[in-house]
Amino acid sequence: MMAYTTSSDRPFKQKRRIWAFWVLTVAFVTFQLIAHPGFGPESLFLTLLAQFGTLLIAFGIIGRIWATIYIGGRKNSALVTQGPYSITRNPLYLFSLCTISGVCLVFGSLLITAIFTLLAYLVFRYTAKREAVYLSHLFAEPYAEYARRTPLFWPNFSNFEWGQAPVISNRALLVTSRDSLFTIAMIPFSELVEYLRESGFLAMAIIVP
Numbered sequence: 001m002m003a004y005t006t007s008s009d010r011p012f013k014q015k016r017r018i019w020a021f022w023v024l025t026v027a028f029v030t031f032q033l034i035a036h037p038g039f040g041p042e043s044l045f046l047t048l049l050a051q052f053g054t055l056l057i058a059f060g061i062i063g064r065i066w067a068t069i070y071i072g073g074r075k076n077s078a079l080v081t082q083g084p085y086s087i088t089r090n091p092l093y094l095f096s097l098c099t100i101s102g103v104c105l106v107f108g109s110l111l112i113t114a115i116f117t118l119l120a121y122l123v124f125r126y127t128a129k130r131e132a133v134y135l136s137h138l139f140a141e142p143y144a145e146y147a148r149r150t151p152l153f154w155p156n157f158s159n160f161e162w163g164q165a166p167v168i169s170n171r172a173l174l175v176t177s178r179d180s181l182f183t184i185a186m187i188p189f190s191e192l193v194e195y196l197r198e199s200g201f202l203a204m205a206i207i208v209p
């Protein structure tokens with residue numbers, strides 16, 4: 001068993017990130033049950049928000065699958081710098097942020113989208129920085145060189161390179177697919193909430209823009 005002596009040579013405990021997002025998910029769902037967007041149900045703008053949100057969800061899911069195919073089962077065991085990892089060191093977090101923003105837009109509130117996207121971004125950025133410290137310890141100069149040319153989070157598309165064929169991990173794809181199904185389920189859930197609200201089963205405690 002590997003012995004860890006300092007925080008820099010310990011991998012980040014992903015359970016912390018998972019718990020943080022469960023808290024955000026519960027807060028988001030609770031807020032949607034008591035809040036209502038300021039636009040009417042027949043509003044064209046509300047429809048456009050929902051359609052754009054759905055596209056963001058699809059883009060994020062496809063991106064997560066793409067990043068998962070490249071990282072495979074090699075996380076923390078090999079330095080992956082090609083494919084989506086050539087434009088950002090954290091493509092999984094970047095595409096996850098896209099899906100979160102998309103889900104928020106489907107519910108029809110720009111304010112809620114801004115708040116929860118920002119909160120999710122802060123969690124992802126904190127996690128990415130902690131992971132960067134560990135990877136720097138793990139891979140030393142190769143990671144330092146990689147970090148010099150590749151942004152931590154926001155992509156630099158001019159760096160893109162396909163690289164060699166990735167090693168596919170069925171287990172990693174299964175986990176990503178499971179998470180994607182949960183995200184997709186939020187779309188019919190938003191329709192159910194809207195139906196219950198219009199039918200009078202859910203009271204509108206607050207109205208948000």
